[in-house]
Amino acid sequence: MSLAEEVDLLRGIPLFEKMEAPKLKLLAISSDRVNFRPGAVMMRQGDEGDAAYVIISGKGDVIVDTPAGEIKVAEVSSGQIVGEIAILIDVPRTATVKTEQGLTALKIGKENFIRLLNGSPQVAIEIIKVLASRLENTTAQLREAVSAKSN
């Protein structure tokens, strides 16, 4: 996959959707492409995170450690992003991501990402919008869940 295709891939992700083309290219160029071997752990719940991964090819399992043991909560595949919270704020990884068959991903380093944001308030505003709508969704879901429970 060439740089141009990587840029397209990034554009498909809501977080980066509104970024200007040169910025997005710069983000792609300053990101490393990383191959994970079958069975590899991309990130571990509770560890400190310094990068988000955009999956280029292959599949990954998102697993959450609960008192009841490990539960697979989601599957990620090409075009999806994992670990993006870590490049915005310092929180431990909230889930473990493993790959059974191996996968290739674009590793977006936290520092590079923040640096890009510094130079472009437009992008920052877009990200705020994305995050706000996510919050709104979560709140709506919570409201529904609460009302469903009280009923």
Place this chain on the structure above:
Amino acid sequence: MDRSIYGFIFRHSKAQQIYLLLVTFAAFPFIYLQPDLVKTIVNKAIGGKVSDFPKDVIGFEFEQVAYLVLMCLCFLVIVLINGAFKYYINVSKGRLGERMLRRLRYNLYSRVLRFPQPHFKRVSQGEVIPMITQEVEPLGGFIGDAVAQPVFQAGMLVTFLIFIIVQDIYMGMAAIAMFPIQGWIIPKLQRKVNALGKQRVRAVRRVSERISESISGIEEVHSNDASNLMRAEFSSHLGRIYQIRYEIYHRKFVIKFINNFLAQFTPFLFYLIGGYLAINGDLSIGALIGVIGAHKDMNAPWKELLAFYQQYMDAKIKYEQVVEQFDPAGMLDEDLQINEPESIPQIAPETPIAAQGLTYQEDETAIPIQGFNYQFKAGDKVAVVGPPGGGKEEFPSLLARLLFPTGGRITVGGDDLKGWPEAFTGRRMAYVGSSAYLFSDTVRANLLFSLKNRPVNVPELSDNEANEREARLLENARSGNSNEDFDDNWVNYSVLGASNPTEGDQKLIDILEKVELSRDVYGFGLRGPIDPIRRSDLAEQTMEARVRLASRLSSDNLGDLIEPYDPDKYNDNSSLAENLLFGTIVTDDFDIETLGDHPYVVATLRTVGLEDELLNIGFEAATLMVELFADVEPGDPLFEQYSFIKADLLPDYQTILTKWSKGGAEVLNEQERGMLLAMPFKLIPARHRLGLITDDIRARVISARSEFRANIPADLASAIEFFDPAQYNAAASIQDNILFGKIAYGEAEGPEIVGQLVDEIVDDLGMRREIVAAGLDYQVGIGGSRLSGAQRQKIAIARALAKSPNVLVLNGAIDAMDGRTRNALVERVLEAAPGGVVWAIGDPDLLKFFDKVVEVANGRVAKETSGNGMEN
């Protein structure tokens, strides 16, 4: 050391000085023959009357022309003799001066090695170094002249004086009438200049001290924004020197003025009084001219004498100012260092070591140790504990005799330690302080430092080398320097239980394991190059490891972690430059960054028709970079990490691109083409993923690769060690030789997995110890700066263990290490120490390893317990 410079000169060079004087006097007649001959040639040979010829010269008759030829030949011979004398005298003086200077420097340095330890708190390096190096430098010149010059000039003066007095005593008296006045007034004026000279020496010393302090404290200067203060302070010191210097000039030229005036005052008297007498007919004009001529002749040596006097004063000040700095009280007796004792007894483990009424007072403000009594056996493992400043630090230093007690004593088997030579304290005992100083040399040389007490034997030498060695030692002796040759074998391997350097390395590695350093040194070895001829076994094993790693990678399905160097394949994890070069650069003369500028490289690209394509790639890459980085701030780290173009060059590239898009590649000049060509050379396809390196380009680079190698000019050929799958690459590290390829970009955990595999293979092949041995060649840097603090301390402990001391004394010495390492290291060192250990230690967790614990507080023994905490 002699207090006066003439004391020093006569003590060490009396015979040579007298010899020089005799030779000088032997030259005397010839010097006066020369003008005499000239006179003969002019007056007799050329201006002679015909009737005077033929002339009789020792029985032969000469006509005028023949006589002229004879006299001219004589003149030539005299000129040659004079020149030869001058040459011989100058060389002899120079040699004498240099030998004496060498002796002086050696004595001064030797004294530094005997300075009492606390003295180093008061003198700084910045003061001591210029004293030994620069300040004494002019003394060499003076010493060569010290006797011959004044005696010779005085001799001339007296000769002339007698000559004149014989002719007319009054004229003689008149000619020297001013000498007493000059002789009286000049030293008077000179005295003030001398005092200023002393001040100047001190002020310059202060300056060097300040420079050395600024360098040592450079971090503090930066972190406190104190550079302006430092500048101002430095200025004020320089200002002081300027003032002194100016004052000196002032006075020096006043002296010169008076001197000249007095010298001309005599002729003034002659003309006035002599002229008056001549007019009155009391003196013939011929006699007057004679007196004036005589005075002129005498004035030359007299001036020389005065100049010598000033030179002497200068040298005297320098000498005295230096020497007084090298005579601190409490200096170590020379015999304790220089003389090798007949036997150096071992200290048996049961030998009692006792501190009796020990007192140590460094200055008035603190009394760290007083009335200190403690006894233990030489084989005991003793921990010294206590609050800081209570004497815990001083006791080990006193025990290792780095400090001398100011009262009381330390006895070993009943003998006072004070009188033991350093051959004993330095070999039977070991001391490790917390500073752990390393010399700028290899790890090995630092470890062996404790075994280089005396030359062990002379290495095998050719006749020529043996003669040179003899000559060297003879010259050393003539200057009173060391009578031991630095090029002899100094390392006493037998102390290690080894008989040669190879066995010695193995023993050192054992010790490194005990201090937990072998892993680090293994890393130095693995990441460093070796000489494949000297270490042929290791090179062969490395080649075997290369094969094994390749098969391991393919059998474990890990082949994509390393992309091997294949002469027939383009390496996607290397830059285009590396692909073209396909080797390791050996010299510092050129580097891979500037490869595109090399004319041969450009020519090669042209031959294979790659130049245009690469220019196109350069254009595209530059276009992309300009697009991406146009808005990025110049200082942004993104530039540093990801841009091929430095921020300040971005506008230049913009200009080139504009030029290109208007007129095509043809309109670019050589420099602009070079700038564009530089871009593709940096491209690493696997990393940059720009898709610019096509398969066609790859194929052509490979053909350029063989073209490049086939016709390479000699200067480049010697600068590159080419990759060859079947050959050890001497310019690359052991690790790179095993990998023989690039670790692939973007493989998660790739480097870690490869590292583990290399480790495994190294162990399977039994190479580890050899690699550690190769790591012993690692240069530690100035003061060990290329090592961490913990590594330095470990080497210092290993160095102490290497000499198998009967008593190992440690003062802290582990504070740069982490808790786990300390624990392991203390246990192992106590186990490995062949004799007793006395260790001033801060960490209470470590006391469990010791037989005895002595607590020192307020300069006294506060408590003695056994190691497990039970009171005795």
